[in-house]
Amino acid sequence: MSTEKCFAKGSAAPGPVPNGYIRLYSMRFCPFAQRTRLVLSAKGIKHDTININLKDKPDWFLERNPLGLVPTLETPAGEVIYESPITCDYLDEVYPEKKLLPSSPFGKAQQKMMLELFSKITPYFYKIPMGRKNGQDVSELEAELKEKLSKLNEDLVNKKTKYFGGDSITMIDYMMWPWFERLEVFELKHCLDSTPELKKWTERMLDDAAVKATMHSVDNYKAFYKTYVEGKPNYDYGL
Known part of the structure; x- marks a missing residue:
């Protein structure tokens, strides 16, 4: 994980990308950037x-x-x-060791369709905490989120696999993970209470080396999101 402080307007541009490396422009707490960091870490790609x-x-x-x-x-x-799914697909193609996407066109299409479905879920992770903060009744939004998570649970039940693409982690697991990592931060962990297989999936994911290498503590996340919600995000929190 990078411990570099962020570059702001007026900062000098970094030097050229070293040969044999790829450069990631990131933000330490961004779930979209974490997708790419997970793939870089899982595939052991040299990067700055x-x-x-x-x-x-x-x-x-x-x-x-x-x-x-x-x-x-x-x-x-x-x-x-740029764009997180595009960066991740690019890395999987250019660095073919330890492929994360299936080799068959249909397998790839299935993962992309699942990602498309998941993109309809991610807004809830922001709408609910913000609504709660503004004193709104979020029970209906929570019910909708639980229903969508139960469909993911059903998917695992039907497939009888440990992960969404089989019995080992594939691209789709990494693409979805950052939002599950933040469930506790968003006070949404209870939404997994009726989804036992999905809960087991989150526990398995926590054992993964790339997940461990890219995650922050709940306290760090909470402290960052507090500054974010207040409109003064401290991107260097904890450094």
Whole structure:
């Protein structure tokens, strides 16, 4: 995990990407960037990490990615790749050792369809805590989230596998994991009470080396999200 402080507007641009490495532009607490960090770690890819202040982005970063989003990858040849699923697919293709995506076109399509479904779930992890903070009744949103999580549970039951792509971790597990890692932070852990297989999946994921290498403590997450919600995100919290 990178312990580098974030680069903000006015900071000097980093030097060229070293040969034999790939560069990740990231933010330490971003779940989308964590997807890419998980893949880099799982595949043992040599990389350096530049953390970006997402509230006050350096101009040189916006030249690389006009959307100003993390994760963004940069190669020694100056090629730039962004959007978390795209960066992860790229890494799996360019570094073929320990493939995370299935080899069959249908297997790949299944994982992408599942990811598409999961993208409809992630907004709940933000809507519910924000609604709660604003004094809204979030019981209906929680019921919807529980229903969506029960479908993921059903998927594991039907497949009779330990993970979503089989009995070992594949890309889809890493793509979904960052939001489950934050369940306790968002005070949503109880939403797994009726999903025993999904709960077992989260426990198995916690034993994974890449997950261990990229995670923060609940206290660190909570402290960061407090600064985020207050509108003054401390991207360097804990350094």
